[in-house]
Amino acid sequence: MIELASNWKRTLTIRNPILLAAGGYTTDAAHIGALVTLPTTWRARAGAPMPRVVEIPGGVLVRTGAANPGLPRVVREHRRAWEQSPAPIIVAFAAQGARDWATMAAQLESVTGVGGIELHFNPALDAADALRAVRAATELPILAKLDLDNAYEIAAACVAAGANALVLGRAPRGMKIVEGKAWYGRLYAPSVKPLALRVVGEIRDLGLGIPLIGCGGIHSAEDAREFLAAGASAVEIDSAEWIEPGIAERVATEVDA
Amino acid sequence: MIELASNWKRTLTIRNPILLAAGGYTTDAAHIGALVTLPTTWRARAGAPMPRVVEIPGGVLVRTGAANPGLPRVVREHRRAWEQSPAPIIVAFAAQGARDWATMAAQLESVTGVGGIELHFNPALDAADALRAVRAATELPILAKLDLDNAYEIAAACVAAGANALVLGRAPRGMKIVEGKAWYGRLYAPSVKPLALRVVGEIRDLGLGIPLIGCGGIHSAEDAREFLAAGASAVEIDSAEWIEPGIAERVATEVDA
Amino acid sequence: MKSYSCRVVENRNLWVDTQLVAFDAPDLSRALHPGQFALARAAPTFDPYLRRVLWLYASDGERVAFVFSACDPLAARTRVGDSLDLLAPLGNAINLDANARRVLLIGEGTRIVQLIALAHDAVAQAREVVLASSPVVGGGGHGVGVSPSPVADGGGYGVGVFPTHLLAPEIEYRTDDALSAELLVWADAIIASGSAELYRALASAIRAARYRLESGFARVIVDLPMPCGTGACYACAVETTRGAQLACVDGPAFDLVKFETRSAR
């Protein structure tokens, strides 16, 4: 058992260090430690125009624009599934603003099955301010998912503002010229793993006293173990599920053994 | 003809936008715009212990530790070659400190064939301070090679401190667990290209008024053209030379056509 | 949807920029129906990273053949004897209404290859089948999606006439006006594969020839990159009159009525 909210009154205990990251989706979660939902916002969002996925050698650039039907509808539609989930559900919040996030957090407070909230910061948002607003609105454990680019700089402030664990982290932002125009998306690729590992290692050395969750480029149990060796308490897997559906569950089984 | 020091009294004119980056090495440079040397320091450096290169899926992590015999010896040994070089030589300085850099810059001032200096900053160094010291010591055009991680934040300050062009940029730092221990190296991979392109695009939008040189993940003429379309005046190629020796020259020929 | 590891028994250029890859795989052959697709990967490499869409081309219960873009790296790298890792069946089979005696299949350029399996199936069900080749009208893009990466290139575009010797004799193959009033009035059901431009033209032509476009009459195949094939990645969203739908789980064929080609970009 791994405690992801060791510095908090309400616990978030997982049985396995392998989590399914936001964006991933699986029906088979007998071993997985926790499931992070797709990122939600208060109001529905249509998301980014096409293309949303652009392949590059050895990876993929993705821009979803946080397409989602809005938190109230997500809760309405998934409440039953969450109640029955064998692993805690962590509801991800996409960056829109601190006020919406506080409202959303309050709404989730008493939803059965929801074990925590994962905040998706981006460099444009003042992470500490947003964290304080959410912290004031809920007792649910809060995971702060930081951009790899500036995680090191803001990690300590996030802990001070109430984060219970840090997810390291959001994939690096990239660009490609698509039909003559700049197209921005985040990079998901096995080669992101060393970047995320480095950030985990550097932040572990800060000794912040809260669990770190590695995330980025994991495609095997060996990859997952590398993050645990670097100081992560758990890891999140996502894009590997695209090319090998069910891989997160298989990695969870292997890491357990 | 492309002018890389348009804001400066001493010009650095290249005939082709393809440059060979520091670390690369070629004997065939009939078309290439300029050759950047391996990074030098004032005193000889033995460099990093083995391993220096760790392969990952779709790329490679490299840590050289700036192994080099020290600038005085480099100049002594390569002076003749530089005099005869068909393309300007840009001498790269590895980060050790502003004082050494000023000494080195002064020594290169009158070496025939040397067309400019490329400063390799890393996040630990105050870039503007170092730039001002080198600027005061030489009239040679100065290229500032910034870490992709923080290039956007420090770009304007580098221009104010005297940079004639920005190289975007130094590869992202990564980590791997090697034999149970953390091993740090920079990531060279085709998947770095979108990260560098994004930084070029963002800094182009700042309108700093000096040329930008794209660098990272270029493996074909198409890749090079993508950087030029994103706002770069030139590009540097390196690790592609490892897997396809002579590719920089071939790309230069194709881009010329 | 299941995962299969299948040995390649054939891998060759079928026609223009269309590649054919075949497997001796009875299970897989029986699991797939016209309109469906498989997602292929040549593990363990991560370059190319994403799975490729293989469109069902022919299947006899033993052997199954798929088509995809001959420009895709997978085409050059796959050899007879290799094992490919396949996820299938994906997408919804195109089921023709029992009353649809006269079936019109319209393919734009090489996208016609996505309709061959259906044409043969319809013939086997004793329906009358016209396979009509439309010239390429879509401007450069790939179907209704944008395909900056080769992954979407399922079929691709091209000109020329599909080799008729590959077609059952019962299939009437036409290369004159695919959207002619004569054909549109004749048909009981239409399935088309091509660009958004073709689909717009088809909707107008049907309205002109038959006065109205009924729901259930015409279906169109959406050919987009489908990285996950299971609704997990949202890469294949298309705007329909019923809101956003996913080509992989709600399609890849959509009723032309529901399909707002305008906003699909």
Next chain:
Amino acid sequence: MKSYSCRVVENRNLWVDTQLVAFDAPDLSRALHPGQFALARAAPTFDPYLRRVLWLYASDGERVAFVFSACDPLAARTRVGDSLDLLAPLGNAINLDANARRVLLIGEGTRIVQLIALAHDAVAQAREVVLASSPVVGGGGHGVGVSPSPVADGGGYGVGVFPTHLLAPEIEYRTDDALSAELLVWADAIIASGSAELYRALASAIRAARYRLESGFARVIVDLPMPCGTGACYACAVETTRGAQLACVDGPAFDLVKFETRSAR
């Protein structure tokens, strides 16, 4: 050094974790000499990214065979009929002194495969050759380098006896004590391939048996990752008594005298 594109005519496991890959390539065959290597790439994929070191195993002026690690992804992905892109020749050939009548070749575990070409060459030059197999003494690592990636796995480690039917009958193959005083005294020249531990043991054993270790008497092969093969990347630096040298351009065989095994890590 030139670039060759060669079709694979053979690709199979040779012995333990050693893979053999062969090409019908007269130019290449004639360009390479024992001790040299080629760098191989299966373009256009970027995974694996780096070129692989292929060690010359046999060459008859027409056909050329190389060995590399059977665990390397290239082993599984390469098929007869594929073209590989090769850079060769790389590294320095091992030239035996004209006076060296009795040649002792010592290979640790499967690293012995790096000496087979040399053994046959020496026999052809009418020298007496003892090929001595040493058990694996190096602790887990790969030769004198560290090989966190599979790229360095040129040969690899293993136990067992090299299949003698692959050796010319003139070669005396020994599996007893490779470092015995008898052999070390008998030899006019020694070439060894193995770990830093082996090389240290070899240096002591020579000093014990022959009182001194002369320059030019014993050479040792350094098996490190060599991404560029041309001295450009500095990945293959080894510390020698003459300062840092590069395995690819100064080696891969170094005089045991100059070779400070301690600092090679």
